[in-house]
Amino acid sequence: MLGIGKRDTTILLVVAFMALAAPIILNPFPANSAMAQFNAGYPDLMQRFVIFGIFAIGFNILFGLTGYLSFGHAAFLGAGSYAAVWMFKLLSFNVIPAVLLSIVVAALFSVLIGFISLRRSGIYFSILTLAFAQMSYNLAYSVLTPLTNGETGLQVYTSDPQYLRGEGDPIVTHLFGLEMRAKETLELGPWAFDFSVGYYFCAILMLISFYISIRIFRSPFGLMLRAVKSNNHRLSYTGLNSRPYALTAFIISGAYAGLAGGLLAAMDPLAGAERMQWTASGEVVLMTILGGAGTLIGPVLGAGFIKYCENIFSKINENVLHSWFAALPDGLETGLVWVASKFVGEGWHLTLGLMFMLVVIFLPGGLVEGGQRIGRALRRRRGQDEPGRSAAKEPAE
Amino acid sequence: MTTRNFTRRGVMKSTAVTAGGLALPTIFTGSSAAAFTNEPTGSTVTLGFNVPQTGAYAEEGLDELRAQQLAVEHLNGEGDGGMLNTFSSKVLDGTGIMGKRVEFVTGDTQTKSDVARATAQSMIQKDGAVMINGGSSSGVAIAVQGLCQEAGVIFMAGLTHSNDTTGKDKKRNGFRHFFNGYMSGAALGPVLEQAYGNERRAYHLTADYTWGWTQEESMIAATEALGWETVETVLTPVGAGDFSSYIAPVMNSGADVLILNHYGGDMVNSLTQAVQFGLRDRQVNGNNFEIIVPLYSELMAAGAGEAIKGVYGSMNWNWQLQDEGTAAFTRSFGEKYGFPPSGSAHTCYVQTLLYADAVTRAGSFNPCAVVEALEGFEFDGMGNGPTLYRAEDHQCFKDVLVMKGAENPTTPFDNLEIVEVTPVEQVMYEPDHPMFAGGDLGECNPGE
Numbered sequence: 069m070l071g072i073g074k075r076d077t078t079i080l081l082v083v084a085f086m087a088l089a090a091p092i093i094l095n096p097f098p099a100n101s102a103m104a105q106f107n108a109g110y111p112d113l114m115q116r117f118v119i120f121g122i123f124a125i126g127f128n129i130l131f132g133l134t135g136y137l138s139f140g141h142a143a144f145l146g147a148g149s150y151a152a153v154w155m156f157k158l159l160s161f162n163v164i165p166a167v168l169l170s171i172v173v174a175a176l177f178s179v180l181i182g183f184i185s186l187r188r189s190g191i192y193f194s195i196l197t198l199a200f201a202q203m204s205y206n207l208a209y210s211v212l213t214p215l216t217n218g219e220t221g222l223q224v225y226t227s228d229p230q231y232l233r234g235e236g237d238p239i240v241t242h243l244f245g246l247e248m249r250a251k252e253t254l255e256l257g258p259w260a261f262d263f264s265v266g267y268y269f270c271a272i273l274m275l276i277s278f279y280i281s282i283r284i285f286r287s288p289f290g291l292m293l294r295a296v297k298s299n300n301h302r303l304s305y306t307g308l309n310s311r312p313y314a315l316t317a318f319i320i321s322g323a324y325a326g327l328a329g330g331l332l333a334a335m336d337p338l339a340g341a342e343r344m345q346w347t348a349s350g351e352v353v354l355m356t357i358l359g360g361a362g363t364l365i366g367p368v369l370g371a372g373f374i375k376y377c378e379n380i381f382s383k384i385n386e387n388v389l390h391s392w393f394a395a396l397p398d399g400l401e402t403g404l405v406w407v408a409s410k411f412v413g414e415g416w417h418l419t420l421g422l423m424f425m426l427v428v429i430f431l432p433g434g435l436v437e438g439g440q441r442i443g444r445a446l447r448r449r450r451g452q453d454e455p456g457r458s459a460a461k462e463p464a465e
Numbered sequence: 466m467t468t469r470n471f472t473r474r475g476v477m478k479s480t481a482v483t484a485g486g487l488a489l490p491t492i493f494t495g496s497s498a499a500a501f502t503n504e505p506t507g508s509t510v511t512l513g514f515n516v517p518q519t520g521a522y523a524e525e526g527l528d529e530l531r532a533q534q535l536a537v538e539h540l541n542g543e544g545d546g547g548m549l550n551t552f553s554s555k556v557l558d559g560t561g562i563m564g565k566r567v568e569f570v571t572g573d574t575q576t577k578s579d580v581a582r583a584t585a586q587s588m589i590q591k592d593g594a595v596m597i598n599g600g601s602s603s604g605v606a607i608a609v610q611g612l613c614q615e616a617g618v619i620f621m622a623g624l625t626h627s628n629d630t631t632g633k634d635k636k637r638n639g640f641r642h643f644f645n646g647y648m649s650g651a652a653l654g655p656v657l658e659q660a661y662g663n664e665r666r667a668y669h670l671t672a673d674y675t676w677g678w679t680q681e682e683s684m685i686a687a688t689e690a691l692g693w694e695t696v697e698t699v700l701t702p703v704g705a706g707d708f709s710s711y712i713a714p715v716m717n718s719g720a721d722v723l724i725l726n727h728y729g730g731d732m733v734n735s736l737t738q739a740v741q742f743g744l745r746d747r748q749v750n751g752n753n754f755e756i757i758v759p760l761y762s763e764l765m766a767a768g769a770g771e772a773i774k775g776v777y778g779s780m781n782w783n784w785q786l787q788d789e790g791t792a793a794f795t796r797s798f799g800e801k802y803g804f805p806p807s808g809s810a811h812t813c814y815v816q817t818l819l820y821a822d823a824v825t826r827a828g829s830f831n832p833c834a835v836v837e838a839l840e841g842f843e844f845d846g847m848g849n850g851p852t853l854y855r856a857e858d859h860q861c862f863k864d865v866l867v868m869k870g871a872e873n874p875t876t877p878f879d880n881l882e883i884v885e886v887t888p889v890e891q892v893m894y895e896p897d898h899p900m901f902a903g904g905d906l907g908e909c910n911p912g913e
Contacts, residue, residue, distance in 0.1 A: 100507075112586035210673050210700060219674030219703065220604045220629075221578045223611060226905055240615060249615070262590070336586070338608055340578040379587055385571045387534075414518035414573050 076282050079364055083278055087271040090114050091261045098258035105388065106380060111251055111264035112335075113379050117372045118267070118274040119331045124355040124367030125274075125281050126324020130317050131353070132362035133290060135297035139194045139349050140181065140201030144174040144322040146208060146344035148329025150215070153222045153339045160233040161224075161241050163248065163269070163334040167327065174326020175319055182318035186311055189300065198346060205344040221340035241334050243269060248335060266335050273331065274368075277324060282364060284320070293317050325352075354420075358427055360434025369435045377420045384412035501831045502617035502912030503593040510565040510830065512537070512817065513572065513588030515599040515609060516623065520576035521704040522601040522729040524764045525809045529599060529623050530571060531802055532810035536817035539797070540567045547797040548818060551790040551846035556825040557818070563825055570594060576601065576703075578608035585609050589616050595830050596621060596820050598813055601729070602703075603627030603676035610639035617912015619832050621816035624809040626728075626760050628679035631860035632901030637909040638832055640839055640854065642819065642861045643812045644892070646680040647900055649759045649779040650687030652865040652887035656777060661722065661755055663692040668720035670711055670735060672727050673700040680726045682900060684759055688724075696720040701727070701735075708735040712742050721749040723756045732758060733768035740772040761868050763807045766880045773870030773880065780866040782811045782848050785883060791848040805878050815847045819854075833909040850889075857896035859906070865892050 072080065086093065095109030108114070127141055148170035155166035185196040208216040216222055226239075241248045243265070251264035284290050295303050296310045303310050333339050342348070351374065359370025389405045389412070396404065411419045431437045505511070514533045516526035538544045542559030549557050561567050570592045572584030581600065588594040597613055598621040600606035606625035613620035614636040622630060622641040626649070631641050667688055671677040677700070685695050696718050701711050712735070715723055723744060727735050739745075739756055747754040758765075761778030784795040784805040794814065798806040806814070819839065827834035840856035849863035867885040874880040894901070 107591065110587060110590040112583060112590050116583070206702075209702065219578075220634075221608055223608075226907065227903075336582055336612070338578065338582065338611065340608070342577045342579055379583065382573050383570065383584070383587065413571075414523075 070279065072279075072282050072286060076286065076364070080275075080279060080282060083365060083368065084275055087118060087275060088268075090117070090271070091263050091267070095259065095261055099260040100258060102391070105384065108376055108380060109262060111249075111262055111267050113375065114264070114267045115270050115331075115335045116375045116379070118270045119328050119335070120352075120355065120371035120375055121368040122270075122274050122277045122331070123325055123328035123352050124359070124371040125277055126321040126328070127352045128321075128356050128361065128363075128367040129281060129284055129293075129324070130321040131356055132367075133285070133293035133297060134314050134317050136186070136189065136314060136318070137194045137353070138185075138197040138318070138321075139346065139353065140185075140197030140199075140204075141321070141325050141352050142344050142346070142348035143181070143201040143204040144178055144325035145329040145332070145348065146204065146339065146341070147177045148174045148326030149333040149339035149343055150208070150222060150329075151326070152330040152333035153224065153337055156224045156230075156241065156333070156337050157222075157228040158231060160230050160237060161239065161337075162232070162237075163241050163243055166241075166334055167273075167330040170326045170330025170333070171323050172326075174329065175323040177326075178319045178322025179315075182315050182322065186314050186318060198349070201344060201349050202346055205341055205346070208341040208344055216339070216341060219341060221338045224337050241266075241337055270331050270335070273327065277327065278364075278368070285364060289313070289316070354424060358424060358434055360436030363434070363436045366434050366436040373423075373435065374420065377416055377423070381412045381416040381419055382414070385409075386413070500911070500913065501833075503589065503595045505565055505593070505595060505830055508565060509568045510562055511588075511592055511594045512567060512569045512820075513585065513592065513594035513597040513599075514569055514813075515572045515574055515581060515585050515588065515597050516813075517576040517601045517605070518571075518573040521731055522576050522624075524768075525601040525624055525729060525762065525807065526574070526576075526599070528764065528807045528810040529601065529813040532798065532806055532814035533569065533598060533817055535798060535801060536814045537567045537569050540818070540821050544801070545793075545797050548790050548794050548815070548847055551793050552818065552822070553845040554822050554826065557822055562821045563828070563830075567821070574600065574602075574605050574609075576605060578605055581605040581609050582612050585612050586616075589613075589618055594618065595832075598816055598820070599623045600625055601809060602674075603630055603679075604674045606630055606641075607634045607675060610634065610636050614638045614907070614910055617832055617910045619820060619835050621820050623813045623816065625676070626680065627676035628683065628900050629675050629904075631858045631904075632679075633904045634675075635858050635904045635906055637836060637859075637906045640816070640819075640859045642816050644779075644781045644863075644865055645860070646676070646683035646759070647894060647898070648865050648892040649680065650683035651892040651894075652779050652867050652885075653684075653757070653759060653777065654687040654691060655887075655891075656867045656885055657688065657757070658691045660777065661752070664750075665691075665693045665722050665752065665755075666696050666720045666750065667693050667722045667724050668696045668715050668718055669698040669724045669726060670708070670715075671698060671700050672703050672731060674703060676728070677726045679900065680759055681724075684724055684726065684757075686900070693722070701731070703731060705731065706734060708738050709742070711735070712739050712744070715739075715744065716742070716747070719749065721752045721754050723754070725756065725758050726760075727758070728760055728762070729765065730768070732765050736769045736776070737772045761881060762809060763805070763878070763881065764809075766870065767877060770880075774872055776870045777884070778868050778881075780868050780881075781808050783808065783866055783868065783881065783883060784811075785879065785881075786848060786866075786886075788846075788848060788850070790846045794848060811848060818847070819844075832911050836909045853889075855896070857906075858901065858904075862889050862893060864889050 091109050095107045097103035151170040151173035152166035155169050181200045238247050248266035251262050254261045292313050355370035356367045360366025393401045393404050516529045539547045574581035596619045601624045603625040606622045610620045620639040628646045671681040758778040761780050823835045823838040827838040842854040845851045852863040865887045868881045869884045871882045
């Protein structure tokens with residue numbers, strides 16, 4: 069279907085189902101129960117899931133296929149956001165021109181950075197991209213203040229021109245009148261599910277991005293990128309110049325990052341310089357590796373996992389912990405709360421770090437490998453282990 | 466590379482998915498029944514406390530959180546009631562807000578606008594918060610204030626000292642109790658004239674964001690009015706850690722006063738390093754070299770230790786004040802946590818009480834009713850003397866404290882001493898003052 073193989077179609081359909089049903093899947097607990105703390109099905113977080121999913125999918129096209137580890141992808145995310153907010157300031161709150169321009173700006177920016185950085189490979193490439201990203205961050209933070217509004221972040225003011233804005237247009241971001249923040253709440257008994265326009269807009273773009281990424285993975289071009297990863301020297305000895313391929317991959321992944329940045333701004337019209345900071349670049353590397361570099365679905369899983377930790381664990385404070393352990397004797401309760409509080413609230417980075425270590429040590433193929441192992445174990449137990457499909461030969465996809 | 470086989474099942478599946486995708490937007494056309502965002506319908510009401518728990522301003526943020534929890538206790542009738550007993554408005558009776566028990570959720574802003582907006586969004590969308598309180602940086606406060614305006618909830622700003630919060634970036638749904646850069650300058654001016662005279666040359670090191678810029682602007686205006694000369698202004702990144710490369714050039718600049726427009730951990734580092742470089746032992750132009758920190762806090766003073774002795778600055782409030790409200794708040798905070806509250810803790814505590822009071826007086830949680838109740842509200846007994854919430858810009862007007870690093874502190878908590886309580890008339894300005902011009906409150910937004 070759609071020009072992709074059967075297995076890929078299955079993956080695409082699974083992702084499509086997860087994305088479209090996310091408001092229900094992510095809200096498994098009734099709204100007023102104690103477990104509602106762990107619900108993630110509110111629009112802002114779901115939007116982040118799919119937006120950072122797009123970011124990671126794009127990063128994976130570069131890192132997963134060519135093996136070039138870029139530590140500066142946040143620069144494209146930030147450039148995309150700034151471009152989108154400028155479109156809101158100058159044209160109107162319609163998201164279409166903003167998203168388009170963010171892709172174009174980020175792609176052009178990645179031509180520049182990619183052209184220079186790809187003269188080197190390995191660690192030197194990583195350091196070059198990191199340097200460029202930090203330069204962009206510092207420029208956005210202070211030097212280019214008229215363009216970026218520095219640390220305060222670029223925002224839309226009522227005094228901005230907005231030349232294309234019609235009379236009755238909403239004063240929030242919208243898609244031809246359909247407000248991004250509009251949502252419909254479906255209440256089923258104690259459960260409440262939020263379906264938001266902004267989320268579905270992002271989710272549909274994520275599915276398109278995912279589909280394009282599948283096509284790239286399966287194309288002759290994708291095969292060439294894998295050849296760059298497995299042995300760049302041999303490739304050049306056969307008389308092929310691999311740099312244009314790597315540059316194309318770099319630009320495509322830069323455009324993906326720009327799209328993600330544009331969508332972030334479309335959901336919330338503010339662009340801050342910290343979006344370009346090296347921690348943001350590191351985050352997308354973490355997402356890709358945590359989920360499974362070089363796999364199709366891995367980056368999306370990794371993005372979801374990290375954003376979940378950041379938004380859910382960081383909000384568990386000592387009061388919440390006390391209410392969980394309230395049934396225990398006093399001394400024990402205080403002790404448990406003390407230990408647990410190091411891993412949640414402001415300590416959520418610690419949890420994330422531990423998870424990352426565990427995944428890298430025990431599941432080098434990321435969460436995807438974990439899923440495969442579970443799948444295999446189940447199959448073995450049912451006695452259906454096919455001798456022809458041994459695990460080692462299976463590519464991690 | 467590609468395979469194309471249209472099976473009947475495959476086509477049907479894809480058709481169903483596409484149709485589902487296309488049909489989805491139509492379910493958004495209905496309208497919801499609530500009158501405003503997060504109308505509390507149960508027996509509780511949720512407030513969101515959005516403070517930095519990590520990063521350069523974490524110390525301030527954690528102290529704000531302590532005060533906010535204390536405010537919730539007092540609103541729910543637990544503890545000794547604190548400032549509820551001294552507050553001039555008597556509608557709050559310790560039964561929560563309008564009979565609803567107060568609950569709260571917390572978030573970590575990391576002192577980053579993006580993160581702060583995400584945590585505030587989750588409080589509004591997931592936890593149903595009707596009011597967001599907090600922010601230990603003006604950049605963050607302005608970003609979150611804009612979000613609250615769009616979402617239709619009330620924003621009670623915590624520690625934010627930039628002129629822009631109630632100037633260029635003011636919003637109808639946002640309120641600030643804390644003072645601002647202009648007030649610091651206006652209060653410090655006369656004291657500095659008396660202490661250091663009219664012929665001084667000032668060098669500014671300024672945190673590079675909205676607060677630093679407006680603070681610098683205000684201090685330049687105040688000092689140049691005294692006849693001082695501004696030698697140089699240098700912007701430094703927030704969270705720089707090491708300021709030695711910025712301090713070395715000060716020595717050869719011919720300046721005899723260093724004004725540090727820094728806050729939090731940055732101010733601790735820059736002041737300590739300036740003292741270690743021996744700036745204060747120098748004689749320039751026949752004057753002793755002096756350092757000024759326009760915005761002081763207890764936590765910074767504690768961090769800087771010996772370095773702050775004799776350094777002038779200003780504060781919104783200090784626990785050493787002698788009025789009833791201050792005594793009540795300091796007592797209940799001290800009993801709970803074992804040390805006196807900081808100025809940032811005070812402002813968050815007061816803001817939470819003011820919000821609860823405004824809701825009760827308005828008889829509704831509707832943001833528009835709350836805005837109406839707070840605009841032009843005059844109150845007393847909150848530690849700052851008679852105070853006005855001005856309707857034109859949602860800024861509180863009250864006395865400002867000029868402080869000085871104590872020469873001989875007796876405890877770790879009285880390392881600052883009050884030099885002067887500048888009366889409110891002296892720090893008053895018109896809403897359209899050039900430093901505050903260009904903003905527009907807009908209309909109140911109840912959301913939904």
